[in-house]
Amino acid sequence: MELDIKGHAPAYAYTGGKPFAAALPCVVFIHGALNDHSVWTLLARWCAHHGHGVLAVDQPGHGRSGGMPLESVEALADWVFALLDAAGVQQAALVGHSMGSLIALEAASRAPERVSRLVMMGTAYPMKVSEALLTTARDAPLKAIDMVNAFSHSGMAAKPSFPGPGAWLHGGDRALMRRVQASQRDTNLFHHDFSLCDRYAHGMEAAALVQCPVDVVLGARDQMTVPKQAREIALALKARVSTVDAGHALMGEAPDAVLAALRRALG
Amino acid sequence: MPGSSDPGFDTLALHAGAAPDPATGARAVPIHLSTSFVFESSEHAASLFNMERSGHVYSRISNPTNAVFEERVAALEGGAGAIATASGQAALHLAVSTIAGAGSHIVASSALYGGSHNLLHYTLGRFGIETTFVKPGDIDAWRAAIRPNTRLLFGETLGNPGLDVLDIPTVSTLAHEHGLPLLVDSTFTTPWLMKPFDHGADLVFHSATKFLSGHGTVIGGVLVDSGQFDWERSGRFPELTQAYDGFHGMVFSEESTVGAFLLRARREGLRDFGACMSPHTAWLILQGIETLPLRMARHIENTRKVVAFLAGQKMVEAIGYPELESHPSHALAKRLLPRGCGSVFSFNLRGSRAQGVAFIEALKIFSHLANVGDCRSLVIHPASTTHFRMDDAALAQAGITAGTIRLSIGLEDADDLIDDLKRALKLAEKAGA
Numbered sequence: 001m002e003l004d005i006k007g008h009a010p011a012y013a014y015t016g017g018k019p020f021a022a023a024l025p026c027v028v029f030i031h032g033a034l035n036d037h038s039v040w041t042l043l044a045r046w047c048a049h050h051g052h053g054v055l056a057v058d059q060p061g062h063g064r065s066g067g068m069p070l071e072s073v074e075a076l077a078d079w080v081f082a083l084l085d086a087a088g089v090q091q092a093a094l095v096g097h098s099m100g101s102l103i104a105l106e107a108a109s110r111a112p113e114r115v116s117r118l119v120m121m122g123t124a125y126p127m128k129v130s131e132a133l134l135t136t137a138r139d140a141p142l143k144a145i146d147m148v149n150a151f152s153h154s155g156m157a158a159k160p161s162f163p164g165p166g167a168w169l170h171g172g173d174r175a176l177m178r179r180v181q182a183s184q185r186d187t188n189l190f191h192h193d194f195s196l197c198d199r200y201a202h203g204m205e206a207a208a209l210v211q212c213p214v215d216v217v218l219g220a221r222d223q224m225t226v227p228k229q230a231r232e233i234a235l236a237l238k239a240r241v242s243t244v245d246a247g248h249a250l251m252g253e254a255p256d257a258v259l260a261a262l263r264r265a266l267g
Numbered sequence: 268m269p270g271s272s273d274p275g276f277d278t279l280a281l282h283a284g285a286a287p288d289p290a291t292g293a294r295a296v297p298i299h300l301s302t303s304f305v306f307e308s309s310e311h312a313a314s315l316f317n318m319e320r321s322g323h324v325y326s327r328i329s330n331p332t333n334a335v336f337e338e339r340v341a342a343l344e345g346g347a348g349a350i351a352t353a354s355g356q357a358a359l360h361l362a363v364s365t366i367a368g369a370g371s372h373i374v375a376s377s378a379l380y381g382g383s384h385n386l387l388h389y390t391l392g393r394f395g396i397e398t399t400f401v402k403p404g405d406i407d408a409w410r411a412a413i414r415p416n417t418r419l420l421f422g423e424t425l426g427n428p429g430l431d432v433l434d435i436p437t438v439s440t441l442a443h444e445h446g447l448p449l450l451v452d453s454t455f456t457t458p459w460l461m462k463p464f465d466h467g468a469d470l471v472f473h474s475a476t477k478f479l480s481g482h483g484t485v486i487g488g489v490l491v492d493s494g495q496f497d498w499e500r501s502g503r504f505p506e507l508t509q510a511y512d513g514f515h516g517m518v519f520s521e522e523s524t525v526g527a528f529l530l531r532a533r534r535e536g537l538r539d540f541g542a543c544m545s546p547h548t549a550w551l552i553l554q555g556i557e558t559l560p561l562r563m564a565r566h567i568e569n570t571r572k573v574v575a576f577l578a579g580q581k582m583v584e585a586i587g588y589p590e591l592e593s594h595p596s597h598a599l600a601k602r603l604l605p606r607g608c609g610s611v612f613s614f615n616l617r618g619s620r621a622q623g624v625a626f627i628e629a630l631k632i633f634s635h636l637a638n639v640g641d642c643r644s645l646v647i648h649p650a651s652t653t654h655f656r657m658d659d660a661a662l663a664q665a666g667i668t669a670g671t672i673r674l675s676i677g678l679e680d681a682d683d684l685i686d687d688l689k690r691a692l693k694l695a696e697k698a699g700a
Contacts, residue, residue, distance in 0.1 A: 038524040046319035157286035160321035165329035167348040168341035175494030175525040
């Protein structure tokens with residue numbers, strides 16, 4: 001569905017294969033760097049068909065959402081609430097992956113009364129990005145996409161395949177990043193998104209303000225956000241930590257295990 | 268894994284899509300000869316049918332062994348995914364039927380495998396899908412043939428019968444300028460010789476019967492999607508961008524930004540037309556793929572030796588192999604096919620139809636049959652077999668002479684192949700005396 005968001009370009013949100021119902025408990029899925037809503041489709045469909053209203057968003061300047069990408073995690077957190085306002089939703093569970101997990105964290109700290117649950121997947125804090133990767137992202141984004149794609153997958157046979165049998169996750173994820181990168185002619189979106197992760201410095205302060213139950217879901221073989229780098233923020237959030245047998249692309253590599261963790265998180 | 272780059276081709280050929288079986292520890296890919304798969308619960312069943320979970324329900328739609336084959340080919344091609352089909356013909360039909368219907372139009376190279384030409388020219392025409400054929404090297408003709416109802420451009424990496432190299436970068440650019448995808452039949456080259464997606468193609472299919480299997484044992488096909496074509500932006504493909512009543516009102520391009528085509532192809536075409544692959548076939552082709560890099564290297568090595576031999580024979584008047592400077596696609600082949608131009612080619616024997624027959628019948632190692640891409644060397648004489656009803660004038664129109672011989676070079680000792688050809692050439696010469 002398309003949402004007219006105050007002060008922003010119209011935004012797209014995938015609703016899980018059912019019309020969005022604002023009266024149902026809402027789950028907002030927030031994707032990571034250089035991704036879009038389609039990394040969530042299995043989880044989003046499950047939620048939409050099990051009593052939730054689902055908004056799997058494309059962030060500004062990503063996928064089907066218009067406008068320019070926003071300049072900070074904090075600005076994206078505010079945008080999430082503007083999106084909820086546009087959808088007529090007062091309170092929602094926020095589920096974020098990687099960069100999206102930082103946006104969800106920051107949002108949960110800014111308006112704790114509007115966030116019922118916080119689920120951070122494939123996360124770390126601080127989410128520092130190596131200078132080498134940032135430089136490659138700036139100078140040779142397609143090469144950087146290949147590097148990140150290789151680092152994000154823990155093996156060559158993730159079953160059951162995402163989004164279905166016959167899908168080669170490495171190839172699909174690379175094609176998605178290339179597509180999202182190509183959608184912005186005037187902005188190097190890869191460099192923008194990774195810089196945004198690197199710059200976010202409000203995580204511990206934000207954690208102190210979060211009031212809802214928190215779940216952290218990690219990939220045991222994640223080389224992008226290594227599990228031990230999530231320990232401190234998880235402690236600060238008093239989070240329940242679940243670890244699945246996957247790398248950074250955990251929703252694709254271990255969709256059933258991630259669904260199980262999400263079901264626990266959503267109660 | 269993981270590293271800073273994806274694994275190389277040889278590693279993917281052995282491992283992509285497969286891991287030791289979690290139930291038994293079996294290292295090789297098991298053959299899952301089961302029509303259907305038990306649900307964990309009613310809720311699990313519903314979630315599989317509704318695409319809330321990934322998994323297998325019924326082997327016409329998907330199967331664990333087939334999925335390994337599909338993912339492996341997708342990995343080797345650099346694609347987002349693949350679908351195994353009953354044959355290469357079924358793969359072509361699945362590609363077309365997913366995005367075209369009555370009233371649609373296709374622009375295709377005229378240098379096609381006869382089966383593909385039949386499907387496009389005769390059979391699909393009966394169902395309201397029209398095809399305009401153009402010479403593969405005539406870019407202006409490709410451009411001129413595109414109409415408002417065109418849905419697809421289609422060619423072969425190496426055209427039939429003359430091995431015209433398809434200028435994929437140019438034809439794909441033209442296709443994309445018109446919001447259209449380029450489909451490529453990559454059977455003769457395999458991803459070891461060329462990855463069409465790297466040059467701009469959007470969809471690839473193979474007759475996996477040929478080099479992917481490599482052993483002449485099974486019939487199979489596979490259709491691969493690059494995930495790169497933007498169906499939404501094109502605006503020509505409501506099959507992928509609007510709700511499909513036949514599957515939960517799903518809008519495939521919303522479900523998967525890069526996998527919309529394969530979702531529809533599997534959820535409609537494979538489900539309804541039913542041209543699926545047997546898991547046993549998938550397993551046999553996987554055995555072939557594991558040695559594809561080794562076999563292709565040997566195919567090319569042997570082919571180059573045989574071509575060099577034939578080039579020095581007085582009974583041979585023309586060899587259609589793009590690595591030769593005399594071939595019209597030579598420059599393009601150097602650019603797009605630096606590893607080699609496959610192991611199937613034709614040459615013209617000086618002499619009559621009868622001498623062609625004598626040549627074929629004298630061969631002892633080359634098998635006389637209608638197939639290519641086997642590990643064994645194969646031969647056919649079109650004038651006395653596939654085109655036997657044609658007179659010499661009609662043959663000439665098809666680019667074939669009474670002495671045209673097609674070879675598919677296998678993996679035997681090259682010296683033995685050359686000795687076999689040498690003896691047959693002598694006997695053919697005597698037959699004309």
